[in-house]
Amino acid sequence: MADNHHKVLIIGSGPAGWTAAIYAARANLSPLVIQGTQPGGQLTITTDVENFPGFPEGIMGPELMEKFQAQAERFGTRVVYDTVNEVDLSKRPFRIMADEGVYTADTLIVATGASAKWIGLESEQKLMGHGVSSCATCDGAFFRGKEVIVVGGGDTAMEEANFLTRFCSKVVVVHRRDSLRASKIMQERAFANPKIEFIWDSAIEEIIGAKETGVTSVKLKNLKTGEVKGFATQGVFVAIGHKPNTDIFEGKLELHPNGYLKVTPGGVSTNVKGVFGCGDVMDHHYRQAITAAGTGCMAAMDAEKFLEAEEAALATSV
Numbered sequence: 001m002a003d004n005h006h007k008v009l010i011i012g013s014g015p016a017g018w019t020a021a022i023y024a025a026r027a028n029l030s031p032l033v034i035q036g037t038q039p040g041g042q043l044t045i046t047t048d049v050e051n052f053p054g055f056p057e058g059i060m061g062p063e064l065m066e067k068f069q070a071q072a073e074r075f076g077t078r079v080v081y082d083t084v085n086e087v088d089l090s091k092r093p094f095r096i097m098a099d100e101g102v103y104t105a106d107t108l109i110v111a112t113g114a115s116a117k118w119i120g121l122e123s124e125q126k127l128m129g130h131g132v133s134s135c136a137t138c139d140g141a142f143f144r145g146k147e148v149i150v151v152g153g154g155d156t157a158m159e160e161a162n163f164l165t166r167f168c169s170k171v172v173v174v175h176r177r178d179s180l181r182a183s184k185i186m187q188e189r190a191f192a193n194p195k196i197e198f199i200w201d202s203a204i205e206e207i208i209g210a211k212e213t214g215v216t217s218v219k220l221k222n223l224k225t226g227e228v229k230g231f232a233t234q235g236v237f238v239a240i241g242h243k244p245n246t247d248i249f250e251g252k253l254e255l256h257p258n259g260y261l262k263v264t265p266g267g268v269s270t271n272v273k274g275v276f277g278c279g280d281v282m283d284h285h286y287r288q289a290i291t292a293a294g295t296g297c298m299a300a301m302d303a304e305k306f307l308e309a310e311e312a313a314l315a316t317s318v
Contacts, residue, residue, distance in 0.1 A: 005104045006032040008303050009096060011084050012111030012245075014041020015289040016279025018068035019296030020109045020303075025075035027304045032078045032105075034098060039081065041065070041113045042280070043289060050141065052289055061129075064289075089252045089272050106310075107274045107303040110253075110261060111296060112245040114280040114287065118238055119151065123207040131215030132207060132236045136160040137288065139237075140167050148235035149174050149218060151204060157239035158186040164237065165195040172233065174199045176223060199231075207236055244281050253277075260284045268299045276302055 008024045008031040010017050017033055024031040038044065043061035050058040059067075073079060080100070088095040093104040116134035118124055124132055133139040136150075140163055148168050150161045153175040164171045173190070178200045180187050190196050201224045208230075209215040215235055221228045244260045246253075254262040254271040261277040263269060268276045276299040279292035 004101060005093060006030065006078075007106045007307060008032070008109065008300070009034070009094070009103055009105035009107070010109040010111055011096070012036055012041065012113055012279065012281070013039050013069070013079075014043065014065070014111060014113050014279055014292060015068065016113070016281075016292040016296035016299070017041070017109070017111035018065070018072050019293040020111060020278060020300040021072035021077040021296075022068075022075060023297050023300035024109075024303060025072060025077045027300070028076075029300075029304060029307070030076055030078065031109075031300075032080065032103065033072065034080055034082050034084055034096070034103070036112065037083050038113075038115075039065075042116070048142065049138070049289070051138065084248060087248055087252055089275060092274060094274070107276070107306055109296075109299045109303060110249065110270070110275065110277045110281055111279045111292075111299070112281045113292075114242040114244040114260075114284075116238065117241045117243055119204060119240070121204070121207060123209075124236075124238070127207055127209050127211065127215055127236075130211045131209050131234065132238070134238050134242075135287070136163045136237055136239075140164050143168050143235045145169055146234040147172070147232070148237060149204070149231075149233045150237045150239055151175075152239035152241075153177060153180045153182060154239075154241065155182045155186050156241060158182040158190045160237050160239040161196050162189055162193060165193055168195065168235075170197065171195055172197045172199060172231075174202050174204060174220065176203050177201065204236070242280070242284070242287065244284070246281060256284075258284060268295055268302055274303075274306055 008029045010033045013035040082098040082100045084098045086097040096103040144167045147170040161171045204218045205221045206219040208217045217232045261282040263277045278295035278299040
């Protein structure tokens, strides 16, 4: 058990988790990173990353995450391939129960991220990163001059559609209903945009294409008539929301109504002293690799200060 105790334990291995590890390791805190079910986070399912500073020619998502990990390990971060199932944050040291055993920690950094909600098609998974995306900000520039589809009817879908018109010649919003769920102002912007068209009461049944050529078309089903027809398009952006990976923290940490981890305004502290949140698990607004990395830095620095304050208090009480 002694080998499984750590001053800083980080759950998650996306940009936030690895940045936290780099900072904690350089502070001689010998952090442990538990990688989780998707090592590297959402960037591992992203092909070209062109908006992360320091890579003027762009870099593949998985390669970027490998560099993050190598940098963290260079300074002494320990990494385990394990999945956390339960946590006990009622007392310290915190107990983290995983598939391979129990870990204990003086401080915990939650960097479990969020998962994009997908339609659930086999063809969607096959073409992810090859014409299928869940992030217009990340991938919109790759579709310059092309015609694309946005799936969804909420604020996120309208934001994605409007953003994509900066690059795309046409954006077609496909929605399951005959009216949008988006806020009135977002609806007005979308309806006023001459590049945005709408296909109502419809759902994508299949995405046609190949990794080599990208998306070429979709099969659309009219949910009222049952009619299925082909529709030519060069990209599909799924914008039906994200789900923060906070299931194991329900009842243990304060969460927002939408499930995202609640942290102090402008900071990364949770309602439990010694537990910090960073990255997409606490950020439902930006959801970018660079912002996740920034909050990972904040979490590690706050964990270091927390431990220093504890040691100082202990020294004065002796």
